[in-house]
Amino acid sequence: MYALSSSLVRSPALRQGLQKAAANRQVSLKVVSVGSTIKDESFFEKNERLGRQMSPHLTIYKPQLTSMLSIMHRGTGMAMGVGVWSLGIGALIASQDISHYVTMVEGLQLSAASLTAIKFIIAYPFGYHAANGIRHLLWDTGRFLKIKEVYSTGYVMVATSVVLTAILALL
Amino acid sequence: MLSTVLLRGAARGNAAALLKSVRLTSLNSYSTIVANTQRQAVSKPLALAKQISPIVVRNISVSTPRMASATSSHTRLWTIERIVSAGLLAVIPAAFIAPSQVLDALLAISVVIHTHWGVEAMVVDYMRPSVVGNILPKVSHIALIIMSVATLGGLFYYIKNDVGLANGIKRFWAIKGKDSNQ
Numbered sequence: 001m002y003a004l005s006s007s008l009v010r011s012p013a014l015r016q017g018l019q020k021a022a023a024n025r026q027v028s029l030k031v032v033s034v035g036s037t038i039k040d041e042s043f044f045e046k047n048e049r050l051g052r053q054m055s056p057h058l059t060i061y062k063p064q065l066t067s068m069l070s071i072m073h074r075g076t077g078m079a080m081g082v083g084v085w086s087l088g089i090g091a092l093i094a095s096q097d098i099s100h101y102v103t104m105v106e107g108l109q110l111s112a113a114s115l116t117a118i119k120f121i122i123a124y125p126f127g128y129h130a131a132n133g134i135r136h137l138l139w140d141t142g143r144f145l146k147i148k149e150v151y152s153t154g155y156v157m158v159a160t161s162v163v164l165t166a167i168l169a170l171l
Numbered sequence: 172m173l174s175t176v177l178l179r180g181a182a183r184g185n186a187a188a189l190l191k192s193v194r195l196t197s198l199n200s201y202s203t204i205v206a207n208t209q210r211q212a213v214s215k216p217l218a219l220a221k222q223i224s225p226i227v228v229r230n231i232s233v234s235t236p237r238m239a240s241a242t243s244s245h246t247r248l249w250t251i252e253r254i255v256s257a258g259l260l261a262v263i264p265a266a267f268i269a270p271s272q273v274l275d276a277l278l279a280i281s282v283v284i285h286t287h288w289g290v291e292a293m294v295v296d297y298m299r300p301s302v303v304g305n306i307l308p309k310v311s312h313i314a315l316i317i318m319s320v321a322t323l324g325g326l327f328y329y330i331k332n333d334v335g336l337a338n339g340i341k342r343f344w345a346i347k348g349k350d351s352n353q
Contacts, residue, residue, distance in 0.1 A: 044301040074293065081286040088283070088322030091329035098329075098339045105346055112348030119344065133256060140253055171344065 065154050073132045076125035120169040127165035131157045252288050255281055270337040278336055279326040287319040 006018035041049065061067070094101075110118070135157050138144055144153050259281050266274040294315060298308040330336055 042301060074289075077286075077289045078293065081290055084282055084286050085318055085322050088325035088329075089318075091325035091333075092321065097333050098342065099334075102342050102346065105343065109349040115346065115348050130260070134260070137253060137257055 065151055069132060069154050069157070073129060073136070076129040076132075079125045080129060116169055120165055123168040124161070124165045127168065128158075128161040131161040131164060252285075255285055255288075259285060266337045267341070270335055270341075272330055272335065275330045275336040276327065279323060279330065283319055283323045283326065286322075287315065290315055 006015050006022060009015040009018060039046075135144070135153050138153070144150065262274070262278055262281050266278040291312070294308065294311045298311050300308055326336060329339070333339065334342065
């Protein structure tokens with residue numbers, strides 16, 4: 001209503017009236033205290049009260065290299081975190097020392113190929129997180145922040161992570 | 172034939188509309204309305220403006236509400252987090268190349284605190300009070316602290332009483348397959 005284009009109005013009187021109104025439209029800026037703008041209920045509480053559903057958000061977003069690599073960084077970090085926790089708390093509650101568990105795994109009699117494959121799978125979170133970690137630290141210095149650079153460093157990083165993991169798995 | 176029917180219909184439509192408009196406002200009253208509007212537009216622009224577009228009022232607070240901590244800035248902790256992350260890039264290879272209790276301890280401390288900060292970021296991001304309530308975020312934070320302390324304790328115990336962190340991992344890594352000579 002307010003955005004009515006006065007040039008499209010056919011009646012000259014109404015058009016003139018609208019143009020005068022547009023010229024004289026007042027928007028008043030009232031300076032108020034911070035307290036008066038803080039509401040009793042939060043954004044979420046209000047929408048809950050009004051019975052509103054949340055708009056689609058995460059699921060409608062197209063997966064992109066940026067977001068996928070980012071969540072992978074978090075995922076690999078969490079996975080290794082669980083590993084570190086298991087190692088630490090396992091050391092507290094285990095009844096035997098490490099040689100016992102090494103012997104247990106040796107007793108599984110896995111083939112060399114399976115062992116290398118398992119080592120690759122275990123080492124990949126580390127390789128990925130380390131490579132992407134370097135990328136993050138480079139960003140923190142202000143480098144490679146343009147979108148083209150984000151994508152190119154992303155591809156280089158994934159390749160590096162695979163190479164690094166392969167080296168570790170073959171050690 | 173069809174076109175004449177349509178045209179007649181269109182004309183009928185126009186004529187009806189014209190008749191309606193004529194019935195509502197006679198030519199005399201139409202000119203008065205126009206003149207009145209013109210007079211109003213010149214003499215009482217504000218009144219006309221109010222009729223067409225009411226005054227818009229927005230309450231703007233010119234001072235931002237204090238959401239974050241009022242006393243300290245986060246930058247120092249952020250910098251220390253980056254230093255530890257970069258340090259890990261040096262400590263991990265060093266601890267594995269030249270295993271020792273000192274490097275093992277340094278490795279344990281760096282890894283545990285790095286993990287703690289990372290998982291803390293996840294807790295802050297996902298355990299939002301508006302989604303999970305008020306108790307769960309606090310409980311998760313405390314649980315995380317307990318986990319980190321327990322992990323560090325366990326790792327220190329392991330470094331002191333067993334072969335050591337780097338050596339232990341090396342032993343697992345050195346397990347040979349059944350079709351090798353060992």
